[in-house]
Amino acid sequence: MDMIDQLKELASRIRKVKDSLQTEEATKNALIMPFIKILGYDVFNPAEVTPELTADVGLKKGEKVDYAILKDGKPIILFECKKSENELDLNHASQLVRYFHVTEARFAVLTNGITYQFYTDLENSNKMDSKPFFEFNILEFRDQHVEELKKFTKSSFDIDEILNTASELKYTRAIQNVLAEWMIRPSDEFIKAICSEVFIGRRITTGIKEQFAELTKKAFHQLIGERINDRLKIAMAPTDTERKTINQTPPDEEVSDTEIITTEEELEGFRIIRAILREIANPNRVFLRDARTYCAILFDNNNRRPICRLRFNNPSRLAIGLFNGKEENIFQISDLTEIYDYSSQLKETVSSYIKPDLTLVNPEEHQGHA
Structure with missing residues (x-):
């Protein structure tokens, strides 16, 4: 079974059980361990997937991370797990940040079993970034998300390859967030740039800027709507x-x-x-x-x-x-x-x-x- 089929199968099970999971341990067993298994790692082999990996961090003794995926005896990916009903907040996962600093792992994952946030150290070497470079939601994913996720599988894992695309993923997502914000509340600088391109002959007053703010929002939504309709027409056309x-x-039957x-x-x-x-x-x-x-x-x-x-x-x-x-x-x-x-x-x-x-x-x- 292909990875995408395995993820869809797990997603179907998650929809049925997620509301009944009352503890973090139940979330790990029902949601997170099957996910790690789909990535190709043996969750029952402590030399490959170690639960509750412990390290002493400064004055803090016995710091633990929920799971560490190992390669040649060294951690390569760290997992910090929360209950499925919890929102993910890095402020509540300080042990993951500290553990990332003292290990050789270049990737850390914060998850509630539904959303998986992937972190690395793009901004400062050996210091975990404050924002993820990739986010995967098992209940709402697309084919391109699966292609990025495949890079973390046991058979494909390559630190250099992932790091080469991590920066692109992070800043692409940041740009998307800015554009999404401009669709709702276009900034003054953006409105001025739009006006300089399409408005000729008069001074740009406050009233004109307000008018173009509304026109810009409308144009954004119409453009995206047209693109979606074009894609839907292509997608709905049978191969x-x-x-x-x-x-x-069959020759012995007719469609009436x-x-x-x-x-x-x-x-x-x-x-x-x-x-x-x-x-x-x-x-x-x-x-x-x-x-x-x-x-x-x-x-x-x-x-x-x-x-x-x-x-x-x-x-x-x-x-x-x-x-x-x-x-x-x-x-x-x-x-x-x-x-x-x-x-x-x-x-x-x-x-x-x-x-x-x-x-x-x-x-x-x-x-x-x-």
């Missing part, structure tokens, strides 16, 4: 392979309802199911065939080999239909990531279709050779 699997109809529209949610569900099944079958053998009341996912585009049905016609009541033989069992889901919870059933259904074909011998031909 060539998806067009083939969606539109191909020409008003059926395959939604983006159905396409995303289709992609998730393909991702789940690619461990046991070629994804090109998994087809989508939409209908009025459900969206069928079929094996080899054969309606006698149903994998499941996506019942997404009611956006407020999503459901997936799983098959036990010919019987369909319907399960409600709160969001698309919960499809991963049914991975074993989906694989079991497809496995029943992937059996060695038996070559049947024509009885008459067999007798002729006797």
Whole structure:
């Protein structure tokens, strides 16, 4: 299973249990240790992941950090953990700052099991920065976030490579924060710069600056809205392979309802199911065939080999239909990531279709050779 699939699976479990975690220890066991495991480290090997690593820092004796990931016996990443319900605040993680100073680790992570803040020492050597250079939220991540996270995996970990991109990540995020602030409250300097580019012929008075402040906010939102719409149009357009699997109809059947529209949610569900099944079958053998009341996912585009049905016609009541033989069992889901919870059933259904074909011998031909 790819890293992104593992993260989605963990995210689905987290949504179910996070409200029941009452202690920091429960957060570690249920949320943080599985995350470290996804990074490729053996959480049960103290030579690789050491819990409660202790060091004496100045007058403070017995300082501990919750987890230290080790390489060749030396810490490379430090983890300080808080309860899942807690907001992350570096002022409440002073031991992480002190421990970073006295170890050879170049990276420190402050986490509540949902958000992971990654720190290093870009500003002053051997002194942990006051702001993270990278933040990963397991319940709200994008593909590019996973690509950055992969750099911290056991198989890819390279200090120099991470440090080379850490500065870019940190300042890109800072610029985004400034732009986001300007969208709401554009600064005087920004308004003056805008006016100097587009306003010609009159002195820039206080009234004009106020007028352009509102126009700038409106222009920002319209520009972003247009960009989002353009991206959505591209994202919602099926790929060539998806067009083939969606539109191909067996010769013995005809689609009578020409008003059926395959939604983006159905396409995303289709992609998730393909991702789940690619461990046991070629994804090109998994087809989508939409209908009025459900969206069928079929094996080899054969309606006698149903994998499941996506019942997404009611956006407020999503459901997936799983098959036990010919019987369909319907399960409600709160969001698309919960499809991963049914991975074993989906694989079991497809496995029943992937059996060695038996070559049947024509009885008459067999007798002729006797």
